[in-house]
Amino acid sequence: MGRIRQTFIKRTGEELIEKFADKFTSDFEENKKAVEEVAMISTKTLRNRVAGYVTAKVKKMNA
Template identity: 40%
Template sequence: MTSDPNDVIDLGNRLLKQYPDAFSTEFNTNKEVVQNMTYVSSNRLRNRIAGYITRQKQSHR
């Protein structure tokens, strides 16, 4: 999977929609959840997805 910003946003939004209660406002927690729920091959991409989800959760408090 490429690390295109649109791919990160699309996958992050899909995960948030399917599992809204699985994620928190903590990056490290979200990083582990993303790793367990997806088959992302690179740590950089996993971290970008987890960071996007963390920012979304923090802005929707």
């Protein structure tokens, strides 16, 4: 079973995918940089969690 993510992380990740779909890939490191560029997220931990969520969503969409 997977981890349950907070609503904030899911909502933010989905909004970023809708607005900036072309910036995200299935690579976590690239997504970290992209999230940092396009979103105003205050902490590194939240940035990484959002980037991880976006990475998982992109992998599912491409599968």
